[in-house]
Amino acid sequence: MGSRTKREREKICFCFPGQIQERPHLPAHHAFYGDGLAHEIYEETLRVSEFDILKFSFQKGVWEPYFNIKLQLSSYVISLIHYYRLQREGIFPHVIAEHSMGIYAALVASGSIDFREGLLITRDIGLLMEKQARKTGGSMCLVLGLGMDQIERIQDQLDGYRISIANYNGSRNFVLSGLKEGIDMVISLSLDMGAIAAHGLTFSVPLHSDLMEPVRAEILGLVDGIVVREPKVPIFNHMTLSFLKKGDIKAFLAEEVCRPVFWEGCVRELVGRGVTSFIEVGYDATLCKLIRWIDREIKTTAPGDPSSMGKLRFDEVS
Amino acid sequence: MAGVTEELILQLKKLIIERLKLEEVSPEDIGTDDPLFGEGLGLDSIDALELVLGLEKEYGVIIPDAEVGQKVFQSVRTIAQYVVDNSGAG
Structure with missing residues (x-):
């Protein structure tokens, strides 16, 4: 009992x-x-x-x-x-x-x-x-290893590409959505800033x-x-x-x-x-x-x- | 310059198991020269991020970017060499 x-x-x-x-x-x-x-x-x-x-x-x-x-x-x-x-x-x-x-x-x-x-x-x-x-031509990417402040800096640099955080997965793990051209630039900028990984996802829409x-x-x-x-x-x-x-x-x-x-x-x-x-x-x-x-x-x-x-x-x- | 020791190799295998919570894996299961990603231990970029943090905490070594990370995380031996080259441990 x-x-x-x-x-x-x-x-x-x-x-x-x-x-x-x-x-x-x-x-x-x-x-x-x-x-x-x-x-x-x-x-x-x-x-x-x-x-x-x-x-x-x-x-x-x-x-x-x-x-x-x-x-x-x-x-x-x-x-x-x-x-x-x-x-x-x-x-x-x-x-x-x-x-x-x-x-x-x-x-x-x-x-x-x-x-x-x-x-x-x-x-x-x-x-x-x-x-x-x-219709939209949007895209998404995963960025690993950068903090929120660095992600925000990237967003500021890409004003006009409607980049936003789509997944808050962890303190250094984010998925971003936006217009396709902008997402390609997010990947490139993230790697330049020292991301451990940054790559596109299969989605062809800017989900979330x-x-x-x-x-x-x-x-x-x-x-x-x-x-x-x-x-x-x-x-x-x-x-x-x-x-x-x-x-x-x-x-x-x-x-x-x-x-x-x-x-x-x-x-x-x-x-x-x-x-x-x-x-x-x-x-x-x-x-x-x-x-x-x-x-x-x-x-x-x-x-x-x-x-x-x-x-x-x-x-x-x- | 100090070389890679068996002790450091064992420490790193334990670090991988502990950081990645590979509870059913023992150090003997990890080949020193086996690839860690893809076909090897099957790690991915989220695991890499954990290892970056673990190496920073344990050995004070920084993996500054993805390019260096790809070279360092090829195998336990390449990690050990990077630790030796960048912290003097071993």
Whole structure:
């Protein structure tokens, strides 16, 4: 009586990453292949979205039509396969966080929308982005190793290119959005200023910036007809540092593409609210690495990084 | 000028494991001359940033930019050589 397991004392946050940046590679021995659940999800994805995401994972080559949509659908599908597998193992979240386009899988995991709706939203917002890319000509890049003051200096130098911070990932880790020419200059200036890495991302739109304002109304129109339920697992809003309610969700989906991802603040707030462990539910361990930078003491694991999964064992304690 | 010692190599392998929280990796698993990025230990630029900070804290050596970083982070041995050349440790 009165004994609690370590698992009971844990407060677990499942975090859903955004779009992967390269074609997923699922090696021959990958756990998904022997898993009927994974096959069902890939088949359902093909039926509903008309994109063959499993085949996409095997093809070679860097680019093909609808490349970003396929990356986004791959991210969504892989996250949810991992999520259902974790559920099957009896591992459930107390709270959910999401980074960028990870919102769609996060909403499914929270019970707010169903898998099919999430899939259609992911595909249709992706198609909208492709259309917007042809109009805006924007771009995004990652800059590692420079502090906020240096990023601001770069922004000042490139006045007119509408450069803004799209992801606040950590004290020396930023993603920037802006007009394409400007982003090319951001990369060059960052390297000149001593960045450890600065490179473009696959996105052909300036996500998480006010350059996306023209699509806000279209996204609202797109999600207007979907059925949204109250989240069964609380899902954290990185912009307001509060939990999303059913009534906020449609507006959030439109808002998020026009505003930055405040990932560092989100992690710090969740740790402050008692989260003891983050499980990244996605292709690899990118968010775990960001969390490692933000808080070295917090436990992180990722089913996409099988070497970290040993940490998911929770021993009985009295 | 002091050369690279086995002791420094071991310290650096431990630093990599500790900074990157590679809890299931031991120093013996990391080949001294193996590539650290891509096909080797599979590190990425976010890991590189952690190592930059770790080297600065532990040895006081600065990796000033990406160009130097690419040369230094080829393998544990190249990191060790950079530490020796820039801090006198070893």
